Amino acid sequence: MxxxxxxxxxxxxxxxxxxxxxxxxxxxxxxxxxxxxxxxxxxxxxxxxxxxxxxxxxxxxxxxxxxxxxxxxxxxxxxxxxxxxxxxxxxxxxxxxxxxxxxxxxxxxxxxxxxxxxxxxxxxxxxxxxxxxxxxxxxxxxxxxxxxxxxxxxxxxxxxxxxxxxxxxxxxxxxxxxxxxxxxxxxxxxxxxxxxxxxxxxxxxxxxxxxxxxxxxxxxxxxxxxxxxxxxxxxxxxxxxxxxxxxxxRVGVPKEYFIKGIDKEVDEAVKKAIGLLKSLGAKVAEISLPHTEYAVSAYYIVGPAEASSNLARFDGVQYGLRADRPEDMIDMYVKTRSKGFGDEAKRRILLGTYCLSTGYYDAYYLKAQKIRTRIKEDFESAFxxxxxxxxxxxxxxxxxxxxxxNDPLSMYLSDIFTIPAxxxxxxxxxxxxxxxxxxxxxxxxxxxxxxxxxxxxxxxxxxxxxxxxxxxxxxx
Amino acid sequence: MSAYETVIGLEVHLQLATNTKAFCGCSTKFGAEPNSHACPVCLGFPGSLPVLNEQAFLFSVKVALALDCKIQGLVKFDRKNYYYPDLPKNFQISQYDMPLSYNGSLEITVKDKTRKRIRIKRVHLEEDAGKLIHPEGKPYSLVDYNRSGIPLLEIVTEPDINSPDEAYEYLTKLKSILEYLRVSDCDMEKGSLRCDANISIRPRGANKLGTKVELKNMNTFKGVRSALEYEAKRQESILEDKGEIAQETRLWNAEKQITTSMRTKEEAQDYRYFPEPDLVPFVVDKDLIRQARESLPELPEAKLNRFVKDFGLSEYDAGVLISQIDIADYFEECAKGYPNRKTISNWITGEVMAVLNDKFIGIKDLKLLPRGLTELLKMIDEGAVSGKMAKAIFAEAAETGADPKEIAEKRGLSQISDRKLIEEMAERVIKREMKTVNDYRAGKSNALAFLIGQIMKESRGKANPALASEILKSKLGGG
Incomplete structure (x- = not known):
């Protein structure tokens, strides 16, 4: 067995x-x-x-x-x-x-x-x-x-x-x-x-x-x-x-997803899969999701912005880590968070905090939300x-x-096809x-x-x- | 008149007296064991999520309608981000660019009795923070999260207030309306009503507003007035010395009666507001607004007019009675059982309020209920007690809540209004005091008072003085 x-x-x-x-x-x-x-x-x-x-x-x-x-x-x-x-x-x-x-x-x-x-x-x-x-x-x-x-x-x-x-x-x-x-x-x-x-x-x-x-x-x-x-x-x-x-x-295949830089074996496997579905009776057609290229940028504003606020509660006051012998309240926050968060968490908190700051909110957060609406509309019309x-x-x-x-940008691009959803x-x-x-x-x-x-x-x-x-x- | 005009805007924070907190099911009861009214949501534990309390929303709508505000079609919440240990999530759920309601107004009576409209800029719903406790001599602070998440309404005026007295008047009027709505206990001592003020001055006739200073830490309405008076003078003397007013937040020190700088504009925080993603914006149900409008109670203004019209009270007396909803209710309850409203009003604004002020209690805590008071008033009318006795009976009844009739009997305070008994006494007095009788007949006006006094003496103070006077006059003829 x-x-x-x-x-x-x-x-x-x-x-x-x-x-x-x-x-x-x-x-x-x-x-x-x-x-x-x-x-x-x-x-x-x-x-x-x-x-x-x-x-x-x-x-x-x-x-x-x-x-x-x-x-x-x-x-x-x-x-x-x-x-x-x-x-x-x-x-x-x-x-x-x-x-x-x-x-x-x-x-x-x-x-x-x-x-x-x-x-x-x-x-x-x-x-x-x-x-x-x-x-x-x-x-x-x-x-x-x-x-x-x-x-x-x-x-x-x-x-x-x-x-x-x-x-x-x-x-x-x-x-x-x-x-x-x-x-x-x-x-x-x-x-x-x-x-x-x-x-x-x-x-x-x-x-x-x-x-x-x-x-x-x-x-x-x-x-x-x-x-x-x-x-x-x-x-x-x-x-x-x-x-x-x-x-x-009816199966839509967005042309924006088969871009330069996509691994050849991945490209082939996916196209083969689409071919299989077609042979099983699916009606396959090429579609367009025109705002796809902005998704990663919008995501790396909305995500970190919300994260910077969501993670603010980890301050050593109630639970989790609290740094030893802080000099005062601010020192407790600084030491606890410096010690407790890893580099990527710090990077995203900084990014999100920046995007939400007075004078930058409209240029980043608001713009990202507008892109988000466009991406949603792309899908609505595709469907x-x-x-x-x-x-x-x-x-x-x-x-x-x-x-x-050591290359966060290239790391971020590995989510390029999943972020729009x-x-x-x-x-x-x-x-x-x-x-x-x-x-x-x-x-x-x-x-x-x-x-x-x-x-x-x-x-x-x-x-x-x-x-x-x-x-x-x-x-x- | 000063060469400067004072410009004031007020920000009132009101804790709503809902059963449970704004975004969780914890009790809002004041004075509980620290941290006994707390749960993962109001403690901001990771993974917890807020859910809006419908009652808090309804209370907010009531206030907005009573202040003649427009209600936002879509209700949206935002996060106000800042770090402080009393704020468990290190952000406050509040409303930023789309307050629940806006563009309202409140009319106040200012100097020389003219009416003035104070515009309400916005009324929005948010959550309260916890409370820091600093044990004396200890190297640490404690946090009590019982208050964390209690629904808080922020009521902000336009800069339409032009003197500390107007500010005081506005606050008094606002509080009275809020009490009428029964949405808060409005108790500044418990912190359920708090007030911050923005104040600037400018040369009379100038168009441009002066640099504003924010005042905090006032714990009474009188404190607000004193702080504003102090601050207006402080700013004037700076301008007189050709100095520049700094845009800053200042704290009122009630003990020293001064304001001191807390933080300057440069130190001001960037709150990084953004829409609260955990609460879905919702469209306000028109029916709900209509129902709320229909269910609004009679507000102070309307009640005052009715008291004047229906009960024939003076505007002043009616104004005193309606200033607190509980007093107005007490009066109306009395009015049901006693026809002379003016007398009721006199007793409430006189004796009753004296006791309340003396004991620092509200009329709800008064042991003497409206029925007791009207009973006492009837006893006076019937001549069963004198005015003086009535006051003694009132004092005891207010203290113990005992029935006025029983008090009168127990203390032997009932008045002798038996005509035959007083006639007998009058005859004895006339025989004994022939000289005074002659004086009276000769036209000496104070002679009658002496003779009445003698009857009172005979009766050990219990004779009905009005009746004694009447009997004496008829026996002595003329006068």
Missing amino acids: ENLYSLTAHALKELMKKDGLNPSKISEDVFGRIEAVDGRVKAIVRVNKSKFSNTKSSGKLSGIPILIKDNICVKDEETTCASKILEGFRPPYDATVVKKLEEAGAVLIGKANMDEFAFGSSCETSCYGPTKNPWDLGRIPGGSSGGSAAAVAADETILALGSDTGGSIRQPAALCGVVGLKPTYGRVSRYGLIAFASSLDQIGPITKDVEDAALLLGVIAGHDEMDSTSVDIPVPDYTKSLVKDVKGM KACDCIITPTTPSPAFKIGEKT NLAGIPAISIPCGFSKDGLPIGLQILAKPFDEETIFRAAYTFEQSTEYHKRKPEL
């Missing part, structure tokens, strides 16, 4: 139902796997043995292990955002998604590594050190949800939660060869997600296949009165969208002519550890669509209208069930 840890949630559910598989066997098996490989992958920052036995046996995810990104609050469990400044912080409350997972019977096995406060695309800004890509331990897993994606790829968990502000679920999912979905803004409650950029952040699933993503989204989605930005729209049964059929589906849009998830496969750490608030998934010559995974991004995750699942499921990429496993 296959190892339990390598299976999907839906396969394990089947085994529990039909063969009477004891759910504690799954946890044990997963824990063994973590012990065997995490020393090399370093995807998990804290294993949580105490929560290994969720006794609720009737839920949709009963007995299924799930790894939580370390910026999502779990009551009384250390939650640090991979930052020194939150060392020892144990929130006295659960994030809404955590409550929902526990209700559904999921087993919360621990916390996943990430870029500090989700600032990064490589997991290298974590205060715990980088996570490695299971396909090539010399390479980055992507970020910021790099720990979640690497753990799923390395079979250290069955499911994982990530958060996506500019691509932080989809980019690492692509680079690790797994499925990652950023839901529509407002689809999943952000209560208990430690904010990076409140108007862009969204929690979403990272899984081994599309069916698991649909299953997990169905559990965590829904209106939450604790989050004013969550939207009160009924949650459909996403598993009903798992239909292997795209006949007549009049198509049901979904297909693009590469990333411009290249996983790069080497340390390759871009966050600015527009629309849902987008990344699924495996090929491998490079070096055996590195390549991701395909599928985007749809707000609250139309169903179309995404249908297209993604059809592609996945017609290919074998999702079945390939890294050798560890």
